[in-house]
Amino acid sequence: MLTYTIRRLLIIIPMLILASFLVFLGLELMPGDAVSFMADPETLANMDPAKLDAVREQLGLNAPFLVRYLRWLSGVLKGDFGYSLTSGVPIKQIVFQTLPATIELSLAALLFSTVLGTILGIVSALRRGRMTDNVLTVAGLLGMSVPQFFIGLVSLFVFAINLGWLPIGGRLRPGYESFIDRFPHLVLPAVVLGLALTAGVMRYARSSMLDVANKDFIKTARSKGLSEWRVNFIHGFRVAMTPVAILLGLRLPTLIGGSVVIEQVFQWPGIGNEFLSAIRGQNYPLVMMIAFFMVLATMVSSFLIDLVTALLDPRVRLS
Amino acid sequence: MNSMQRRLNKKMDILLERENSGPLKKKNLNRALRRALQNKLALVGLGIFLSIIILCFFAPLFTKYDPLKINIRASLQSPSAAHIFGTDTIGRDIFSRILYGGRLSILIGFGSAIGASFLGVVLGAWAGYRGGWFDFLMLRTSELFLFFPQIILCLLLVTMVGQSVGNLLGIFIFTGWCGIFRMTRARMLSLREEEYVQALKVLGVPEPIICYKHVLPNALGPVFVNITLSTAIFILQEAALSFMGLGVPLEIATWGNILNVANNLNILKVNWWIWLPVGTMISLFVLSINFIGDGLRDSTDPSQQG
Amino acid sequence: MQQEIVLRISNLHTNFYTNMRCNKVLKGVSLEVERGKTLCIVGESGCGKSVTAASVMRLLPDLARIESGEIVLYDEGREIHIEALDKYGKSMSDLRGSKIAMIFQDPMSALNPVYSIGFQIIEMIKRHTKISASIAKEKAVSLLREMGISSPETRIKDFPHQFSGGMRQRAMIAMAMSCEPKLLIADEPTTALDVTVQAQIFSLMEKLKKEHGTAVMMITHDMGVVAEMADDVVVMYMGYIVERGSVQQVLKNSTHPYTVGLMRSIPMIGKGKKQKLQPIRGCTADPYDTSPGCPFVTRCDFSIQLCHECIPEESTVSGNHKVRCHNPIQKGAVDART
Numbered sequence: 001m002l003t004y005t006i007r008r009l010l011i012i013i014p015m016l017i018l019a020s021f022l023v024f025l026g027l028e029l030m031p032g033d034a035v036s037f038m039a040d041p042e043t044l045a046n047m048d049p050a051k052l053d054a055v056r057e058q059l060g061l062n063a064p065f066l067v068r069y070l071r072w073l074s075g076v077l078k079g080d081f082g083y084s085l086t087s088g089v090p091i092k093q094i095v096f097q098t099l100p101a102t103i104e105l106s107l108a109a110l111l112f113s114t115v116l117g118t119i120l121g122i123v124s125a126l127r128r129g130r131m132t133d134n135v136l137t138v139a140g141l142l143g144m145s146v147p148q149f150f151i152g153l154v155s156l157f158v159f160a161i162n163l164g165w166l167p168i169g170g171r172l173r174p175g176y177e178s179f180i181d182r183f184p185h186l187v188l189p190a191v192v193l194g195l196a197l198t199a200g201v202m203r204y205a206r207s208s209m210l211d212v213a214n215k216d217f218i219k220t221a222r223s224k225g226l227s228e229w230r231v232n233f234i235h236g237f238r239v240a241m242t243p244v245a246i247l248l249g250l251r252l253p254t255l256i257g258g259s260v261v262i263e264q265v266f267q268w269p270g271i272g273n274e275f276l277s278a279i280r281g282q283n284y285p286l287v288m289m290i291a292f293f294m295v296l297a298t299m300v301s302s303f304l305i306d307l308v309t310a311l312l313d314p315r316v317r318l319s
Numbered sequence: 320m321n322s323m324q325r326r327l328n329k330k331m332d333i334l335l336e337r338e339n340s341g342p343l344k345k346k347n348l349n350r351a352l353r354r355a356l357q358n359k360l361a362l363v364g365l366g367i368f369l370s371i372i373i374l375c376f377f378a379p380l381f382t383k384y385d386p387l388k389i390n391i392r393a394s395l396q397s398p399s400a401a402h403i404f405g406t407d408t409i410g411r412d413i414f415s416r417i418l419y420g421g422r423l424s425i426l427i428g429f430g431s432a433i434g435a436s437f438l439g440v441v442l443g444a445w446a447g448y449r450g451g452w453f454d455f456l457m458l459r460t461s462e463l464f465l466f467f468p469q470i471i472l473c474l475l476l477v478t479m480v481g482q483s484v485g486n487l488l489g490i491f492i493f494t495g496w497c498g499i500f501r502m503t504r505a506r507m508l509s510l511r512e513e514e515y516v517q518a519l520k521v522l523g524v525p526e527p528i529i530c531y532k533h534v535l536p537n538a539l540g541p542v543f544v545n546i547t548l549s550t551a552i553f554i555l556q557e558a559a560l561s562f563m564g565l566g567v568p569l570e571i572a573t574w575g576n577i578l579n580v581a582n583n584l585n586i587l588k589v590n591w592w593i594w595l596p597v598g599t600m601i602s603l604f605v606l607s608i609n610f611i612g613d614g615l616r617d618s619t620d621p622s623q624q625g
Numbered sequence: 626m627q628q629e630i631v632l633r634i635s636n637l638h639t640n641f642y643t644n645m646r647c648n649k650v651l652k653g654v655s656l657e658v659e660r661g662k663t664l665c666i667v668g669e670s671g672c673g674k675s676v677t678a679a680s681v682m683r684l685l686p687d688l689a690r691i692e693s694g695e696i697v698l699y700d701e702g703r704e705i706h707i708e709a710l711d712k713y714g715k716s717m718s719d720l721r722g723s724k725i726a727m728i729f730q731d732p733m734s735a736l737n738p739v740y741s742i743g744f745q746i747i748e749m750i751k752r753h754t755k756i757s758a759s760i761a762k763e764k765a766v767s768l769l770r771e772m773g774i775s776s777p778e779t780r781i782k783d784f785p786h787q788f789s790g791g792m793r794q795r796a797m798i799a800m801a802m803s804c805e806p807k808l809l810i811a812d813e814p815t816t817a818l819d820v821t822v823q824a825q826i827f828s829l830m831e832k833l834k835k836e837h838g839t840a841v842m843m844i845t846h847d848m849g850v851v852a853e854m855a856d857d858v859v860v861m862y863m864g865y866i867v868e869r870g871s872v873q874q875v876l877k878n879s880t881h882p883y884t885v886g887l888m889r890s891i892p893m894i895g896k897g898k899k900q901k902l903q904p905i906r907g908c909t910a911d912p913y914d915t916s917p918g919c920p921f922v923t924r925c926d927f928s929i930q931l932c933h934e935c936i937p938e939e940s941t942v943s944g945n946h947k948v949r950c951h952n953p954i955q956k957g958a959v960d961a962r963t
């Protein structure tokens with residue numbers, strides 16, 4: 001298990017370096033540089049070019065590309081992510097303020113879709129070809145087809161505006177900040193964000209369970225006299241879960257990307273909303289750093305899912 | 320004995336009786352066609368799909384309004400005989416906007432799917448067939464793309480190159496080729512070991528001709544199914560980007576752009592006719608594509624038979 | 626020696642109902658398995674030999690069922706009518722594993738890849754006995770040792786993919802024997818293995834049969850295996866038993882044209898390249914074919930008019946040697962080359 005963990009880590013590190021390099025490249029390609037961001041355009045236009053260059057030299061902006069990259073990277077590793085262009089607030093502060101909300105939302109959605117998707121997939125497989133199965137199959141396709149933000153709009157319209165069961169948006173109200181207080185705010189965004197993944201997990205769990213049901217070792221388990229419950233769940237379910245876990249790993253980027261849209265619909269104060277306003281305000285350093293954090297989040301979580309897969313299936317960790 | 324077994328027993332009794340009652344009539348219908356007809360979902364999907372295509376591409380036959388014509392005096396009208404889905408904030412007819420907007424959304428979806436598939440197939444075939452450093456490089460690149468949340472990548476690129484229909488198409492193709500690439504590559508890896516490839520090499524046929532003319536056609540089956548499914552994904556993506564106001568420029572009508580106004584809570588509350596019909600239209604269209612794609616996959620994949 | 630019947634199948638009919646058709650797979654199978662003896666069921670693919678085994682275990686797929694006939698297990702003076710039990714019921718699953726155990730063709734796919742060998746054996750012991758986990762583990766270790774697996778204390782923690790093919794089959798046998806079943810059903814147990822490993826598995830089964838008095842029902846398509854292992858033989862064709870009797874009677878004195886054909890189509894080691902193999906001409910008939918005659922008639926060299934008109938009844942050749950043929954081949958009439 002340890003060697004497997006280390007091996008997975010070794011695959012991730014070069015990917016992270018590459019991603020950080022691309023982010024830096026993006027920053028470099030964006031119009032303007034640190035100097036032009038520091039002063040307002042009018043002073044900039046009236047400045048002596050030689051003086052400007054001296055400032056650039058002083059800031060290390062004329063150093064070779066690779067040197068600048070390494071300098072930037074070591075800054076990032078020390079927690080210096082640069083400053084927001086519009087407010088001048090350190091990006092680090094913005095990220096730490098908004099990231100927890102996004103993690104809370106994504107985890108809730110992941111949990112919801114994994115549990116519900118798996119259960120529905122198994123029900124569908126065990127009742128194959130019957131009404132329940134057909135209804136679930138169509139529901140699954142529907143979950144994949146309806147745009148997430150549209151489901152968000154409809155659910156806001158129905159549950160928040162017309163029925164008034166749940167709050168319209170946001171994450172917390174001043175003075176009410178415990179998890180219990182926050183929970184009603186979380187329900188709609190998490191469910192809507194998780195819906196597409198639920199459909200995917202369900203379809204996968206169904207076909208995986210059906211696939212496993214035809215395997216010889218299931219026949220062996222029955223021939224040992226084990227109860228149907230034990231045959232289906234101890235022997236069938238555990239093997240069927242490996243492909244589902246792999247699917248979860250592959251779908252994580254979509255989930256994290258989807259949170260941007262959902263945060264916008266529900267006015268969830270997460271990093272995705274920050275990302276959108278940074279894009280609209282052409283706040284490039286912030287845009288790039290948030291993108292980097294999203295990739296980082298994807299990589300870390302798919303690393304964790306890889307570990308879960310390895311725990312589920314010894315063939316993965318020992319190969 | 321549980322209900323499941325009783326039901327099965329009943330079914331088996333019927334079949335037994337039919338078998339014993341004498342020889343069965345021969346069915347002349349082609350097996351594949353019969354299977355396709357049995358797949359009711361795919362048929363329903365095809366029906367919806369064709370209706371929406373006809374509605375959108377022959378839009379002038381179904382509506383007399385210009386989708387871009389602003390009429391401030393007729394703004395925010397609820398559905399009526401004159402405007403069956405009402406009008407938007409600046410008095411444009413929603414029904415006509417849905418139909419004309421559908422043209423562009425569908426074209427973006429199909430265009431990106433075909434472009435991305437083409438790119439993926441061309442690269443994947445060569446990478447899988449030749450292997451070596453090219454394969455290694457492309458494989459790592461595609462992994463990086465898969466780690467990047469696609470919508471984030473699109474947003475980043477949109478900020479870099481700006482908003483326009485052409486840019487969006489390019490961005491979708493640039494970010495969407497990985498799935499097909501990996502699929503084609505995997506198929507090519509096994510196909511290149513076939514004997515006939517060796518034979519062609521011995522005959523001195525140039526490598527690109529072997530790769531693209533002789534081997535690739537055998538790998539294309541699943542790719543065609545995937546084109547339908549990725550069309551669905553691209554349509555959803557265009558809608559999401561435009562909904563956030565970062566897809567196609569807002570003055571052009573697309574399905575996503577019509578929905579953009581629903582960001583306003585007041586419109587969401589009061590003027591449901593602006594966002595509900597178009598959202599339903601997108602959902603129906605994507606659903607029909609998924610029905611068709613699912614049916615196609617079932618009929619091409621022997622392991623899915625039941 | 627007093628013969629003791631463990632399993633008796635009489636006039637078993639099993640149908641499959643797939644593809645919206647009714648396929649009559651077993652059309653009146655009768656056989657007996659005796660304590661401490663091996664019964665081999667031979668026949669080509671699709672003749673119903675595996676379905677016979679699945680009927681006994683009540684492990685038929687959902688869209689298949691036993692239509693009529695009896696499957697009786699004799700257990701310490703009790704007669705258990707297997708065909709009357711609920712296939713998902715507790716009384717049936719109590720039998721599986723403890724009284725009747727089964728081993729399969731491909732030991733790789735027959736063992737669950739995500740659990741250790743030990744877990745899978747102990748699971749079965751604990752299902753049928755009331756012993757503690759540690760004793761069950763000791764028992765599993767000693768079983769593996771008995772099957773000839775070296776250092777079983779450590780190998781018990783290994784997963785199936787860490788075992789070689791032969792060792793997996795040994796582990797399968799260890800598992801099957803763990804509750805000392807009266808009857809062991811082996812469905813082509815060596816088809817997926819090397820020839821040398823095959824021989825080891827056979828001698829292991831032979832030993833177990835002698836030491837524990839287990840009755841073995843072995844399914845195979847390999848006449849070599851029959852000659853080596855069988856005490857009694859049943860030859861099946863298209864859901865019928867066409868010939869049955871002791872191994873001597875059936876192999877040395879074949880009377881059904883199909884058995885004779887099978888015997889002629891095996892190459893003999895030592896006869897060199899010049900030996901003439903005679904494959905049985907034609908191919909298996911359509912299982913849905915409902916013509917009234919003997920199912921083998923189109924491929925038979927000895928058919929008479931009667932063969933096209935009705936299916937022959939089973940007739941006795943001598944003693945327990947029975948054949949289902951209108952025109953059985955008389956002893957010495959053909960050179961059976963054995």
